[in-house]
Amino acid sequence: MVHSIVHPSRRRLLAGIGGATLLGGIGAPHIVRAQADTVRFGHLTPLTGFLGPLGAYAQMGVTLAVEEINAAGGVMGRPIELLLEDSVNPATASTKAERYITRDNVVCIIGEISSASGLAIAQVVERHQKLFLNTGCNSDALRGSDCNRYMFHVEACNTQYVKAVGTALLQRGLIDGKKIYFLTADYAYGHDLSRVGKRFVEGNGGEVAWEDLVPTDSTDFSAYILKIRQAQPDLIVSNLAGNQITNFVKQYAEYGLDIPYAGFGFDTALAWGAGKGTFGGEWPVVWHHDLDVPASLAFVDAFTTKFGKPPENQAWGDYVAAKVLAAAMNEVESTDTAALLEHFGKEPKLDILKGREGYFRDWDHQLMQEMYTMTARPVDEVQNEWDLMVLGPPVPPADEALESIAPTPEENACEL
Amino acid sequence: MPLELVFILEQVLNGLLVGVYYLLIALGLSLIFSLGGIVNLAHGGFYAIGAYLIVILTGEIGFFGAFVVSPILVAFLGMATERVFFRRFYRLDPMLSLLLTFGLAMIIEQGLRMIFGAAPIPYAIPGFLHGQVLLGKLIFSSYRLAILIVAILAVAGLWFLLQRTPFGRVVRAGVQNPDMVGALGISLSPYFTGVAALAMGLAGLAGVLMAPITGVHPAMGLEILIPAFVVVVIGGLGSFWGVVAAAALVGIIRGLTVYYYPPASEASMYLLMLAVLLLRPRGMFGERIARFE
Structure with a gap:
């Protein structure tokens, strides 16, 4: 019917608009607003499956940290652009880590909870010589037989x-x-x-x-x-x-x-x-929101204001990782991996929102902490x-x- | 009785209780599949919705109110799902309805995650059901015995509805030969809706019963869906008592495996399924349903 072509029915029109919106959404670039002068941090953590509840807190923690770092001047005067993705499983974690580094040019990767996925990411960063701050994988093997000079562990080990x-x-x-x-x-x-x-x-x-x-x-x-x-x-x-x-x-x-x-x-x-x-x-x-330490209370306060509930210990891990790394970059005035490795190699004292300062132990890169x-x-x-x-x-x-x-x-x- | 036997008996009785959790889900799955030929992968989602509803509603209308209202709300949701989605798929390739219910399951799980967050939310056993019942050397949780009673009542009610009422007669006839039912001048359409409401309502009831003893989180439906499917397959499609017997058997065998070799406890039901399918491809008490052969 010619008529219906000239005047498409309202229903079809709506479907068309819906479909176009959907396609538009899917086709949108991964980074909506590419900024030339930013420092990119890649974050990976499981959002689904039995570790998903913790991954949600990890994303909140790192998001808050990056907001605060940017408000305080960013990294060497440049804002951090935070990329967030669901790591799903070891194979996907590996693919996404690879893409973060080769396509998105991230300077580091933060996150993960599953030790198996953590190992997969560690292998990718080793190949590309970028830093990976593990915030949630506990297995001792990751610090022992599978240890790697590009991987640092904010999360405590078993x-x-x-x-x-x-x-x-x-x-x-x-x-x-x-x-x-x-x-x-x-x-x-x-x-x-x-x-x-x-x-x-x-x-x-x-x-x-x-x-x-x-x-x-x-x-x-x-x-x-x-x-x-x-x-x-x-x-x-x-x-x-x-x-x-x-x-x-x-x-x-x-x-x-x-x-x-x-x-x-x-x-x-x-x-x-x-x-x-x-x-x-x-x-x-590893950390708890009742901890009576000023820096910790300030974090709990900022987190609760932003998200309407207190931070879980996983939020602490990703928050601290981003903060520690940004501080180190400002200290050495570089995002270069070799410079950062040399810096952490001196075991500088780190503010980790606890009663005592921590440091990454030189021989296995484990954070020494209360x-x-x-x-x-x-x-x-x-x-x-x-x-x-x-x-x-x-x-x-x-x-x-x-x-x-x-x-x-x-x-x-x-x-x- | 030697002590070892007492402990084995305890595991057998406890296994029966565990089987009941699977049973309420499995009966609904079996009903929807037998009548409409739809494999409802979203069934676990309705179980999860039941659990979330009782958590929310207890604060508003108290435990008893929430206990009654939550499964009914889930049943209404089931009716709506049948009216809007399922009925377009009864006569189509089963692959399409499989995709539909897979999609629904994902939407429900992600929806719960968006609204309530991914973390498990707490819900405790009501005070008057705290405690244990000791029977000689055996121990039972009072709450689990209460679950058992509610589940037995629900299953008996369902059996009565299917076997002893005009509604049930039409449903059973519809399972065997929907075209003949149509030729007799009976429209099956409202019966499909009724069955969906019953099946989803039972899933909602299971969610309500399990909320105090299992973690209430978005993926909880997936955890119970697969064992429930296994129960349906072992029991045999179209057989009410087959599903009941299979649920009991799966529970008991799981309990005994925990007793003797825990790493295989979740795998035990799959081995049982394998054995049953090798000997009886239609399941233990499966009926021959001409249109599925």
Whole structure:
């Protein structure tokens, strides 16, 4: 019908507009407003899957950091342009890291949480000689057998987590001479954590008498809890990951057992997901929003104003990484990798929003830093949904070297 | 009874309870597929919506109000989905409806993520259901026993509806031969809508029941969808009791695998599926449905 061609129906017109908008959106360039005189930071972190909840905080943290850096004059007077992408899995992380460097000319890559993806990114930056600041991968192997001179670790490694909470457990008399039940996530991270955890337990007179490898897609822990009740261990240790921790904590509370429990790895968002009256046990944490340090309180304040909720420890990692790197670039007045490597090689003291300053240890590029432990706040003292835990004193205490909780070269050899 | 046997019995009983979680999802999947031939990949999404609804509504209208209203809201959402989307696909290539429901599942998951964030949100067991029931050496969580009772009532209600009411007779006839039902002058269209409401409502109910014991997060639907599909396949399409038996069996075998060899606990159901399919390709109690053969 000629008529309908001359006067297309309104419906078809709307569909056309819709389709065009959609195509326009898809076809839009990756960088909407390319600026000639900017310094580009590439950020990669998982946004979907079981690490997705943490990745969301990572993006918030790095976004806030870049805003603040730019407001304070940027890097050598040039603003930072922040590129953000979902790293998805190791293969995609590798592809995106490659594209960041070769197409977008980023000066560095920040982020990641999955140790497998972290390793993939490390291999790309090594090829192109760019810096990668790891903000969320914990595996010791990444600092040991897989270590790499272009990779720096703001995130603490498994040994630091284990020794932090392990020291507290040891003082409470829950390790020496005790029989311990391990629940371990059945993939690389869980295995690495279990290995490090066993070394600590056995080195301190305890025995890992039981260990169940839990598939990562397990959501129901009742069968495990029944086994634990039957075994009657002195302590339960979680080497679980992601949503597994939330599910275990919720379901353990359901059965009302009086066996104490703790975790060797942890992220605060998982406790928030378990909720008031359910969260329990003793856990290590790399940073927490209750920390009474001026720089930390200022960060919490700025974050809460911008995002309407307090930062989770993952937000701290990506915030600190961007800040530390930008400060180093301003210090050496260059974004050149060799200059930055030389700078960090001198182990300069870094403000990391904690009571003590940290530094990247020269031989494995691990950030030497205080760790903390936390336990559940009594239910009647809980003020709001973010306030479920009580933060313990820093580990190691002020009179001990930060290195005392980090792996030794014998425990985790690295050739940079 | 030797202690070892007691603990095995405990795992078997607990496994039955775990099977119930899969059952409410699996029955809905089976119904929608048997009647309309649609493999509903978005079913887990409706389960997640049920869980989020009870979390939001408890603050507004209390636990009991939210417990009743949430599954009903999900059922209405199911009706709308059927009216707007599903009914355009019943007579088309199943690949198209698979793409449709895959898309819906992604939209629901991302929608929940955009509204509520990716992190799990807390929801606790209501106070009066706290605690445990001890039976000799066996221990049961009071809340899980409550879930079991609600689920048994829901399944019994569904069975009655399908087997003992005029509605159920038309639905069952529609499963076997929709053209003949049409020739008899009965329009199946409202029945499709009713079945979608029932199936999605059951998924919503499962979400409501699970919210206090599992993490409430956007991808929770995906976690339960695959085991539920496995249950449907093992039980056999079109068989009500087949799905019920398969859910119980999957739960028990998972419990025993946790007891003896935990790394294989999630894989156990797939091995069971493999064995059943080798021996009985239609599933344990699957009926012959002429148009799917």
